[in-house]
Amino acid sequence: xxxxxxxxLAADFAHLADQVEQAAAGGGSVLHIDIMxxxxxxxxxxxxxxxxxxxxxxxxxxxxxxxxxxxxxFIAEFAEAGADWISVHQEACRHLNRTLNLIKQHNCxxxxxxxxxxxxxxxxxxxxxxxxxxxMSVNPGFGGQKFIPETLHKIRKLAKIRAERGYGYxxxxxxxxxxxxxxDVVRAGAEILVAGNAVFxxxxxxxxxxxxxxxxxxxxxxxx
Numbered sequence: 565x566x567x568x569x570x571x572x573l574a575a576d577f578a579h580l581a582d583q584v585e586q587a588a589a590g591g592g593s594v595l596h597i598d599i600m601x602x603x604x605x606x607x608x609x610x611x612x613x614x615x616x617x618x619x620x621x622x623x624x625x626x627x628x629x630x631x632x633x634x635x636x637x638f639i640a641e642f643a644e645a646g647a648d649w650i651s652v653h654q655e656a657c658r659h660l661n662r663t664l665n666l667i668k669q670h671n672c673x674x675x676x677x678x679x680x681x682x683x684x685x686x687x688x689x690x691x692x693x694x695x696x697x698x699x700m701s702v703n704p705g706f707g708g709q710k711f712i713p714e715t716l717h718k719i720r721k722l723a724k725i726r727a728e729r730g731y732g733y734x735x736x737x738x739x740x741x742x743x744x745x746x747x748d749v750v751r752a753g754a755e756i757l758v759a760g761n762a763v764f765x766x767x768x769x770x771x772x773x774x775x776x777x778x779x780x781x782x783x784x785x786x787x788x
Contacts, residue, residue, distance in 0.1 A: 566750060
């Protein structure tokens with residue numbers, strides 16, 4: 565099933581609850597929240613208080629993408645704030661298996677993220693325990709970047725491994741997903757589409773979400 569995960573990084577924070585409502589009305593079914601610490605990535609965004617406020621403003625699952633150093637120290641806090649999904653970067657975790665199990669212990673879906681330069685093979689020992697894999701199709705840290713087409717082969721590889729080994733993880737993609745790239749992403753095997761600028765950048769968030777989701781579902785019917 566194709567799902568759209570609007571990314572609030574591109575939303576107007578002065579009207580965040582309204583924008584989230586519009587994106588949900590357009591078919592957004594998961595809310596993607598980028599947590600950046602200014603260390604692991606060169607940007608600083610939000611923390612648990614904003615997640616807690618969003619939890620009170622929407623019924624959508626909250627997908628918290630931790631682009632931070634030492635994520636183990638904050639997993640409990642984000643879970644308590646209302647996160648439903650928590651993903652961590654392979655590149656930030658010394659003990660990835662332990663971190664993913666810690667997320668599960670807090671009753672959240674556990675995801676692992678890989679940057680554009682990180683091979684899928686680095687996840688070989690955790691693919692049997694994760695709920696989803698997030699492929700970064702831009703270098704993390706900022707919204708509005710151009711999609712890196714070379715990341716498509718990683719989506720295909722993850723889909724192939726899942727089929728061959730009977731794993732149950734879903735494949736999420738984040739970065740540069742828009743009307744010009746969404747078909748390629750879906751045909752490669754992605755099922756959860758994170759989109760920020762394509763939803764919130766210009767025009768009406770509801771209409772943008774509807775159009776993007778329609779294009780994604782159309783592409784999914786063309787998969788061979």
